[in-house]
Amino acid sequence: MYWIANGFLFRRVTSPFQKLDPRVKLAISIEFFILSLFASYVIAVGAVLIAILAVAAFARSLKRVGRTMVFSLLFAGIIFAINVFFGLGLLHALVYALRFLAIISSTSLFFVTTSPDELEHIMKWMRVPRDVVFAFVTAVRFIPVVMLDAFQIMDAQKSRGLELDKGNILVRVRNMIPVLIPLVVNSVIRSGELAEAMESRAYGAIPKPTSLYGMKLKWYDWTVMILSFLGFVIALYIYHSFRFPF
Amino acid sequence: MTLIEFKDVTFVHQTGVKALDGVTLAIDKGEMVGIVGENGAGKTTLVRHVNGLLKPLTGSVMVDGENTRAVSTAALARKVGIAFQNPDHQLFSDSVEKEITFALNNFGFEQPLIEQRVSWALEFFGLEEYRKSSPLILSGGEKKRLTLASILAWDPGVVILDEPTVGQDAIQKAKLAEITKNLKSTGKTVIIVSHDVEFLWSLQPRLVVMRQGRVAGDGPCAEVMLDREMLKTARVSQPQLVRLEERLHSRPERPFLDLSDAAAWITKEAQ
């Protein structure tokens, strides 16, 4: 499960790409997403994939995005197999599999290069209700804390003789109960404490709270946005006018 | 007879932090040992090596003649019980009774013995009235007693208390001190990790001071607590009675172990 977390978790690096306004990063990922949906030929999808990885490299996040892609190969393989089974040609099935990889990678690219703060701002900009945004922010903020809790709980229960890596699948699932229950209970207690702290700092006092940071599109944001859109349009045009062998 | 032995142990966490940096320590059967040191000095990491939750990077940890690397955590846990700081990290059963039974089942106890041990534990820790209650409704102090009860039920030879007095009021602390003394008198080896120097002073165990992953001081409580310079570098405070004794102009022959010591000496000096 670790790779899922890493493939979509933000990591701060020094790269000009990360400094871009999150809306630009979102636009770029959406453009890749759409391109991969259109591309029905192996060369085309392949090109999109390479482009995604190139941008990831520029953003100094190639390892993470690349790793996500590698770990998604299993699912891609399943998609390939299922499509072949249902009678689609091998090449066609390959396109679907590659398309899946491209979609995962473009999504991963966005999340790996966008901080939770920026995600919050994008959601507000998209007029997501304030409570939903706050729930998201709190969830992300406390993920590492809850994970730490989980490890401590596992240690406590192992110290009482619980063996987590023994037995068949049924036994293992049952052995998770002494870990899950305290985890849930602790999370509930934590939510209660958070609620008190929130109330005490006037959460919900007014419908539209202000914000310490804001999003502002700067000249390089516009430049990159326009360039990427141009690239997007050109890619579509090339795609349309080319005869792809496969 | 040496029961627990650390031989030049180092340990590095996954985060890259070196928590133990060459620890050599031997604890005899039946000893009571207090472990002090600031947060991050390595106290908790140290005790997690005793029941095998952690295995040393270099060096070795021997418990009851066995190398912890060669034995499973469950097997070690049968001999070494750790009461962790936060009871909410452990309690999950429908009833207090079942909570105590959990470990007994894990360790393969047979039914008539289980009932016996559960009844003993409930009585010893004053929890019989809560036998069928949910552990979640107990008060903070009662939860702490329940975690101790669940451990003592399986009768480990070594009992480790990790910060037993955090968040406890005076009455609860007094009860804990009594229980700890009882444990020692029944021949168990007791290890107490604590910030609470007053609590430790009242127990007078052997004291081990950890500083930056190493043992900075090791000896009888009454001696170690007098080494002001060393304690300062380890960021450990001295008990009030020790601070008092060190400031007096004419010094008593030995440090004040409790209030009556101090009161008697002062009253005599005043005359």
Place this chain on the structure above:
Amino acid sequence: MKTLVRVDNLSYRYLDSEKWVLEGVSLEINEGEVVVLAGQSGCGKSTLLRCMNGLIPHMYPGEYRGSITMDGEQVDKTPMRTLAQKVGLLFQNPENQIFMFSVERDIAFGLENLGVSRAEMRRKVDEVMNLLGITPLALRAPHELSDGQKQRVALAGVLAMRPRLIILDEPTSLLDPQTASELVALIHTLNKEAGLTFVVVEHRLELLAPIADRIIVMDSGRKVLEGTAPEVLADPRSLDFGISVPPISKLYSQLTNDGLVLPRYPSTPEELADEVNGL
């Protein structure tokens, strides 16, 4: 001295509960004081704190009798947004009161909720970070902070709204003794230099007694003892109420009982030693 908080015959029990958690509590907190609220677990001190900042009854409706007046306004009739600017509450667990991904953003949380303009927010956040000496931590994420730093950040978040009264619910219980002393020293400095009033619920009286103007002891929902630190700690009844009387205070009481009355009440072992030396 102006009275900041007046608790008038306050009684409270939670919804669906038989037991009265507070019974007829009356007390006053004056501006500029550091008051310690002590008592064994379950005596009602944490509940009283929540009554002071309005969580009770706004977040925890129940049966509420009597009144609390906070800086001139009755707590149960004043909305939380106004109360949050009069009184700040700091909780026990440093982790569960920091919501945002960066320190300065979290400090701004309360101000954002109140709709303060960005420029003014920036100013207030910078000011309070400076006051508490945490400006270098401004962009750090919560998981990169030590527990002591987290408590400071939480304190900053509460101070940003400029309340006159800060109430703290066992703020040092999860901290090691050195970090706890540092937090207490900070409270003392803020009290003396910024004139802030503090009410602290604490078990660790040896840390708080030296800086407290008054100690109020509660038991079973009632106020049972009140006075200066020397008065309360030397009172034999304080032990009955299960509060942690520091060894030095117990020693002072015992010496007095034995007939040796020291000239001044000592709040630290060093003070007691000096007095004995002087005899």
